[in-house]
Amino acid sequence: MDLTRARWRKSTRSGTSGGNCVEVADGIPGVVGVRDSKDPAGPALTFSPASWCAFLTRLTERP
Numbered sequence: 602m603d604l605t606r607a608r609w610r611k612s613t614r615s616g617t618s619g620g621n622c623v624e625v626a627d628g629i630p631g632v633v634g635v636r637d638s639k640d641p642a643g644p645a646l647t648f649s650p651a652s653w654c655a656f657l658t659r660l661t662e663r664p
Contacts, residue, residue, distance in 0.1 A: 609625070
């Protein structure tokens with residue numbers, strides 16, 4: 602999948618110390634991209650919007 606036109610944004614949960622940073626891409630119809638901000642040319646994961654939404658929902662649920 603070509604993600605060259607993706608608009609990547611850094612997670613608000615990423616720290617400022619350059620540690621574990623995640624970027625999420627939007628602007629790609631039907632796909633949400635996720636990558637490591639320290640390796641922008643490296644591999645990226647892609648999810649359907651429904652799968653990404655389910656993932657985020659699960660993260661915010663309280664045990």
